Amino acid sequence: MTSRTMVARTMGAMLCVALAGAARADNALSLKELSPNGADACFGRIYDAAHLKAHPHQKVARIFFYYGHDPVSRPNEEPLANQDNSHNGFLTTTARDAKKPEWASGWCNKNDPGDPSSGIRCGMDCDRTLASLKVDDKGKLLLSDLSPDIYLDPDASESMSKAEYNKQALGSEDDNFKLEPMPADSCKAEFARIDPIDPALGDPLRVRLKPDQPFCFGRDYDDAHLKSHPGQLTQSIRVFRGPIELAAFAAGGDAVNWPDGADIAVSVTTRQKGAKITQTYSCQGEADQWRCSASAKMSDFSCDISQKEIFLKRGPNGTMMVSNPNNAVAVVDLCSKAANGKTKSDDKVYRLQPMPQSACAP
Template sequence: MTSRMVAGAVLGAALFFVGAALADDAPKLAELSPSGADVCFGRVYDAAHLKVHPHQKVARIFFYHGHDPVSRPNEEPSSMSDAAYNGFLTTTVRGAKKPEWAAGWCNKEDLSDKASGIRCGMECDRTLASLKVDDKGRLILSNVQPDVYLDAGAEEDLGKAKYDEQALGREDDNFRLDPMPADTCKAEFSRIDPVDPALGAPLRERLKPDQPFCYGRDYDDAHLKSHPDQMTQSIRVFRGPIELASFAAGGDAANWPDGADIAISVTTRQKEAKVTQTYSCQGEADQWRCSASSKMSDFACDISQKEVFLKRGASGTMLLANPNNALAIVDLCSKMAGGKTTSDDKVYRLNPMPQSACTP
């Protein structure tokens, strides 16, 4: 599993995301956009420049201030629109076919000081970039972090060699970008992998706070024979009366799916008895991040760091990712549950089922 900040990373996709929040009311900064219109700055470096800057990986860079130019369906609560991103960065490194991108909130560092610089912040109190417009109207974009597209803590997780390969270069922290038409930035962002229309609406729209659901799969002998390292024989992901009552008592429909409980039942080849575990979810980028909960049973360890991820699949299916042994196919407090999932139980493609198929 790559450590890049793209939502599909845990599901083997190419994007992990720092957020495609709704931005209909994204605030504008007069220094960047005196007229209040969306603005674009960019630069494409020629071979001569790159030759004399061997530690600069970035060959193309664009910064867009205004409404979201990416507009990818996301799983974050609709109430998050009040905190819309207004700064969007995209870069393409040497030899890459497509750009990467990140988004953040751009504001004056000191609102009381007109001469104050502009900082664009990201999730987890990280910095996207610092901004300044020079006397020729060019955007000076500095303080770009080498791990801007990576997860927090990626250097420790990946190791130095892999981190250096995926991070930006030593000379990728300071850029002078020229003003360009807004459509130029939109065209650059459109080079990012388009959303597959077969995926349909986000899970937060498909699944309702006050309605049950049931997804699952029963693996036949042919499948299990071709996947000898898969432990799971049957799996169900559902919300039933208990989960609905829990959300009705303490949840907020305006922040759906944050705080939603789900249950996951599994049977394995080794044990015919079904084991059910509860998880508490929150919307994050284009997935639900669901942490194991001890609401329904006692554990000898803290299981809150055990996480699975739900993501919409094509044609009404659901994808479940289990990158770090967070399903009850193993004892969640055992040594076997430590570290990454090594069995063939990492990703499941689940089909909608009648609610009766998920009866505990």
């Protein structure tokens, strides 16, 4: 998820997104019942063993509803200008014996904008309902209309066997919840259980690597490593942005949409006669990685290399992960006959260390 993947998890669900634009909330963070002061609001409940024993058809052991800014997405690689902030209602539940919560999100509006006493409906793509909401006179949130297949694809009841559907769907008693108001941090902590942050990863690459500053990452493999990896052709590798790449972005890039449009260069020296290949890629932020397609605009290549891709991810303790798990990182001229099909080597994933810019000089 994106780190931001919402409920639409298959092509069937994704087709609904185009039809949902008109239904999105126009009054985000303005529902006074949920948030009298306009701040993010949290409601939740954790059921004890006695309650669950008395309600054998209730699968939900923990439930939290958060009204406000996205508590799910981590600082990711997508440009801030492209991030979707339209969803303002977030639901997470943890089933009995489950290790992690599941979650869904939508946009919340009054059922009747002209009637202050009307309830609230939180909608989702494909004209589905996330939940109906009402706050009682004690400030507790009454959450109802929770569909058993809230976390499944819209066509799950038809595409799945009855047994599998019943296994993955919520229970017959998983509705009409009464949730207590809680501090916003309680909801944030609950949503953080979905995808725990690794503190060693630090800031995303788009924050660590500035659009107007060069960088250099690399690794040189010693004889012992190469001996233990006979299928690896790479002897040394450099991933960098230098004067050429910086000038290209300054001339045609948009810092607001960084890292979209960022050019990087990848140089690989093989242990076969020490041949060195340098290839330019054009990148864009996608969830937790930069997706970089081979570019011909600063190369002499004339073949179609747009489908040759690599991926950059932040690694622990300031490192960078570079990978192409499908075809391996290019260690040959991408327009040569040897580049057709898959690269038959173990040159697929690298963990690179930051290096001085001089280490990436041509």
